[in-house]
Structures are given as C-alpha cells and as structure tokens.
Amino acid sequence: GAVVSQHPSWVICKSGTSVKIECRSLDFQATTMFWYRQFPKQSLMLMATSNEGSKATYEQGVEKDKFLINHASLTLSTLTVTSAHPEDSSFYICSASGAIYEQYFGPGTRLTVT
Amino acid sequence: KNEVEQSPQNLTAQEGEFITINCSYSVGISALHWLQQHPGGGIVSLFMLSSGKKKHGRLIATINIQEKHSSLHITASHPRDSAVYICAVYNTDKLIFGTGTRLQVFP
Numbered sequence A: 001g002a003v004v005s006q007h008p009s010w011v012i013c014k015s016g017t018s019v020k021i022e023c024r025s026l027d028f029q030a031t032t033m034f035w036y037r038q039f040p041k042q043s044l045m046l047m048a049t050s051n052e053g054s055k056a057t058y059e060q061g062v063e064k065d066k067f068l069i070n071h072a073s074l075t076l077s078t079l080t081v082t083s084a085h086p087e088d089s090s091f092y093i094c095s096a097s098g099a100i101y102e103q104y105f106g107p108g109t110r111l112t113v114t
Numbered sequence B: 001k002n003e004v005e006q007s008p009q010n011l012t013a014q015e016g017e018f019i020t021i022n023c024s025y026s027v028g029i030s031a032l033h034w035l036q037q038h039p040g041g042g043i044v045s046l047f048m049l050s051s052g053k054k055k056h057g058r059l060i061a062t063i064n065i066q067e068k069h070s071s072l073h074i075t076a077s078h079p080r081d082s083a084v085y086i087c088a089v090y091n092t093d094k095l096i097f098g099t100g101t102r103l104q105v106f107p
Helices: none
Strands: A004-007 A010-013 A019-025 A032-038 A044-051 A067-073 A076-081 A090-097 A109-113 B004-007 B010-014 B019-025 B031-037 B043-049 B052-056 B059-064 B069-074 B083-091 B094-097 B101-106
Touching (some): A019 A090, A044 B094, B019 B031, B019 B083, B043 B052, B043 B069
Antiparallel strands (some): A090 A109, B004 B019
C-alpha cells in the first residue's frame, strides 16, 4: 500500500514553455501533498504544501506565480512550472500524506529546460 | 549548524558487514523518518518512529527522544543496500531533512 506516482518521470522542454507534473496517490486518499525540489547531491527542499480544495502554502522564496500548484482531489495534485527557464531544471519530487506525520514519496520528475 | 545532522556523510562497507548511520537533531519533533534514495532518484520510506525501536527485515531503527538521536542499522549488508539514506524530522507540520549518508556496499 501507500503508493504515489508521478508523471512524467522526465521531461525536456524549451525555455519559455510551461510544464505540468502530476502527482497521484494510488491506493489512499491524500489530504495533504508536498512538492519538493532537489539539486544534485543536495537534500530535498520543500517548495509548497497543498491541502485538497485549498490554496497551496508556499515556502519563503518560492514564486507562487511561477510554480502553480493545484490539489483538485484527494488523489491528485499538479505542479505547473510556467515560463520555464534553464535555472528551473531540477528534480521535482512530490509526497502525499493521508495520516498525521506520514509522507509517501513519488518517484520524482527530472525536468530539463533547454 | 543544520537542524538535522547525519553521520557519516559517506560510508563504504563489504558485503555482510553491520552498518550504523546516525542522526542527531536540535529541534522539537513529532516523528522521525528514515528514507532511502536510490541513484534513480525515487525515495522509499523505511521507517517512521516517535519512540523506541522498529525492525523490518534486516533494517532496525531506534530513537532516543531525550538525547535527540536516532540510528539506522543494517545487518548483513548487501550491494543492493547501496543508496543514500536520509533522516528527516517532523517539525511544525513539515519535514526537515538531513543531508544524507551515501552508502556503498561492495561484494
């Protein structure tokens, strides 16, 4: 149990375009989903926390207009990187929580902006 | 100083060895997670604990709340255990991550 999927697993896009990443909890209802970013050989950095049906809470320094998060249902959250630039290239990981203090992580999405 | 410190940062072992990874934290926590990240990037949750000890297969995790310290032990290590092991603590509704311990187990 407790499986979280992400799609796509990797994506290459051109500078200026937008990219949407999906995060799904496959076998449980996720009241809260988290979006992280990870640079090579570094730890995960929390970008935002989203609760189903509510606006996401962004961490300090994360541009909410650039990284749009939608948590439309108890099994799906999406992260849209708008007007992507090469500096947005990174590994993006989501996690989902259905119970307090639990987090189950997705396999990640590697984004490359050319 | 990081709020969550792990040691060692890098660890190499021969197959079959007993391995210990340590995690110390300086903040109040509600729970502590041990995570495993393989080279492909995916993260697997190994343990969540708030007191005592948990065991799953060859893995054992312990936590001492008074000393703000946790350990992850791997018995009879195997090359497939090679990964980055991350300690993360739950503080004010979010996880704070350690910098990870890179483990390589050689046959």
